[in-house]
Amino acid sequence: MTDIKGKAASVEFRNVTKVYPNARVAAVDQVSLFVEPGRLVTLLGPSGCGKTTTLRMIAGLEMVTSGQILIGGEDVSALPATDRDVSMVFQSYALFPHMSVRENVEFGLKFSGFAKQEIGDRAIAGLKLVGLDGFGERLPSQLSGGQQQRVAVARALVLEPQVLLFDEPLSNLDAKLRRHVREEIREIQQTLGLTVVYVTHDQEEALAVSDRIIVMNNAVIAQEGTPRDLYDAPASAFVADFIGxxxxxxxxxxxxxxxxxxxxxxxxxxxxxxxxxxxxxxxxxxxxxxxxxxxxxxxxxxxxxxxxxxxxxxxxxxxxxxxxxxxxxxxxxxxxxxxxxxxxxxxxxxxxxxxxxx
CATH class of the missing domain: 2.40.50.140 (Nucleic acid-binding proteins)
Structure with a gap:
């Protein structure tokens, strides 16, 4: 049986700016940050603060206007998403409804040069890792919202990315299920030693899952630190009022x-x-x-x-x-x-x- 392993890499922004065409202001303005390998760092902030744009630039779904993005010390600023060793779990899960759970998990592997047997083994290992062993032949419509989210996580994990990205992964779940799934995400991240960048606007979620939180407001970083640092010693009225x-x-x-x-x-x-x-x-x-x-x-x-x-x-x-x-x-x-x-x-x-x- 194939094991799924982490190969964590650092993520670094050096004075990164993103300006969309015809926009009056920058979506991200001169942002510098560093995510250590094997850490879960959350980008937290209100709608429109720049956190999702920052995540999409890591993934290569948006290109920088100026500055540099490094993954594992390598400059990937000009590389398209297909050439970055990054996987993303979307808010909508983005599962194919006509494919089985196993086929959904295998989908990305089919474009990665693996043999058919290896693809199957990896899919089984990924589903087992997220607690869905035996669910492979079901359709996504036969799963709960939390189970569908775990399928999306398994699909990302089987590619063994250097960096795993989460974009508001729990926003479609009810409060009780959100707490359960965030605990599972945190456990998988720690077990595999993954580098995770996680976007949310929910301060309770950020406090619960993060090694470090980067609070963003108006396209810049308002403050960063551990959950306890930000809760106990906010630097500004915005951070104090946004986190708790x-x-x-x-x-x-x-x-x-x-x-x-x-x-x-x-x-x-x-x-x-x-x-x-x-x-x-x-x-x-x-x-x-x-x-x-x-x-x-x-x-x-x-x-x-x-x-x-x-x-x-x-x-x-x-x-x-x-x-x-x-x-x-x-x-x-x-x-x-x-x-x-x-x-x-x-x-x-x-x-x-x-x-x-x-």
Whole structure:
């Protein structure tokens, strides 16, 4: 039996720009990035930010206007898609409805110079790898959405590409199935050591599957880092609000000592990472689950009044009015004795507020 193996390669963009004919602005503007071999990196951002164009340029489905794309250290900027060792899994799955599952998986292999027996063996191995052993003679219409997605993954994997690309692969699945299939994709990627570039606009999906996330906005990279880096320390209001929810509050940076800033949020004094910001007006991003609702009058807390308390099963969702503005907070104690109209104090743990670029 043939085994499917990974042959991971790096992906690098060097000042890549893509301008479509008659377009007023660039779809991708001077983007430089590096994807290490064997890593899953997600391009995340809103519609129109440039993430899908970036993916299509890796695949060779779009050609660069300027700059270089390297795969495995080789410049492929001028190569067509057929000459790049890259496979792509599309949002629509793109399965042939009149072909069996096995024939769909074999389709690309027939153009790759393999003998008939090798093609069959690879197809069987690919289906087994994605948990569809024994489904080879079925038609795509006889499979669930999640199973069809796995057929598309198997078809890409059997070619043993240097880079595997996913374009919004879960957008056609319901919420429960999305979680299951993304776990399968991540497991296959890690088992085979594949280099994967994954596009989504879903921040929860990106946090769950990625080694690293590249957040794009308006054709450029807004920030990149590990999922924890981006969630814990967003650099801007856009990143803070796009990856999870965040309260964006004005503050005053009173003093900067090296890498530490003393920050005032109303009567509350905070010691935070300065992040290169100077003394003066500042901006804070605070995650709702990193705010503590304390009794009114608690030392170093922000006086506030509860406007709304909503039971959400595993937690309480609280809308709070304070001198710093309206704040959304999540309370993990569903039995907390709080109700709308109560005076409270808002406290902020050390890992809570983050200074961002105003």
């Amino acid at each position: 929810e965040a309260n964006l509050l004005d503050c005053e940076i009173r003093r900067v000592d090296g890498e530490t800033a003393t920050v005032a949020l109303g009567p509350v004094t905070l010691s935070l990472a300065a992040r290169g910001l100077p003394v003066g007006p500042g901006r804070l991003a605070i995650r709702p689950d990193r705010i503590e609702i304390a009794p009114a009058g608690t030392p170093n807390s922000l006086p506030a009044t509860l406007k709304k308390v909503t039971y959400a099963g595993s937690h309480l969702e609280c809308v709070v009015q304070s001198g710093a503005g309206e704040i959304f907070a999540i309370c993990g104690d569903v039995d907390a004795p709080i109700k709308a109209g109560d005076a409270v104090g808002l406290s902020f743990p050390a890992r809570g507020p983050v200074l961002i670029v105003p």
